[in-house]
Amino acid sequence: MVANDLAHELARTLKESDEFKQFNKSKEKVMSDTNNHKMVREFQLKQWEIREAQMMEHEISEEKQQELERLYSLVSINPTAREYLEAEFEVSRIVNDIQKIIGEAIQDAMPIGFEELSL
Incomplete structure (x- = not known):
């Protein structure tokens, strides 16, 4: 069970990291303001919608692309929303x-038939 112990230690280390603390602090600030929360949520939903369409190889309408750019402009000029998204990204x-x-460490453990897939 050494690997499980290390995984729990890694999880604790991540939760105690400055990056994770900054993320939680930024998230609380966004969640405490209805307008910021709504703006970030709209941006992320639109971003997810476009990513999903790209993965499915669907064409993305000019309208959807412009809507994402508009939302990004709003988010990027809002210090609280921008700080949250930067912390989330980190x-x-x-x-x-x-x-x-x-993934690289366990690449040899791939099931038969999946050996040629790159992680």
Whole structure:
């Protein structure tokens, strides 16, 4: 169970990191203001909608692209919303790095038939 213990230690370390603390602080600030919360939520939903369409290889309308750009403009000039999104991005980057490191370490453990997939 050494690997599980290390995973729990990694989780604790992440939760205690400056980046995660900043993320939680920024999130609380956004959540405490209805307008900021709504703006960030709208932006993220539109962003998710466009990403999903791209993954499905659907064409993204000019209207949807412009709406995302408009929302991004609003978010980027709002210090509270911008700070939250930057903190969220930083935590996501750390988690992605961890996943990549673990994925590379266990690449040889891929089930038969999946050996050629790159992580």
